[in-house]
Amino acid sequence: MTMKVSIDSEKCCGYGICAEICPSVFKLDEQGFVYLDGDVVGDEHARTAVEAADACPELVITLESA
Numbered sequence: 001m002t003m004k005v006s007i008d009s010e011k012c013c014g015y016g017i018c019a020e021i022c023p024s025v026f027k028l029d030e031q032g033f034v035y036l037d038g039d040v041v042g043d044e045h046a047r048t049a050v051e052a053a054d055a056c057p058e059l060v061i062t063l064e065s066a
């Protein structure tokens with residue numbers, strides 16, 4: 001299932017857990033804070049993207065069905 005991802009970057013504390021779990025979707029800038037290349041998550045990354053969202057201690061990541 002294709003999903004739509006968004007982040008509340010002001011809440012990101014730079015733990016990097018999201019990028020460890022799902023590096024195709026969650027990128028870290030040079031300071032270690034998350035950013036996205038796009039807001040669509042394809043089937044192949046949906047499972048790990050959800051895992052990353054659940055693992056984020058600051059609840060930065062929101063995923064919804066596209």
Ligand code: SF4
Nearest residue numbers: 012013015016018056
């Ligand atoms: S796991 Fe959460 S707090 Fe950590 S870098 Fe990713 S979005 Fe930011």
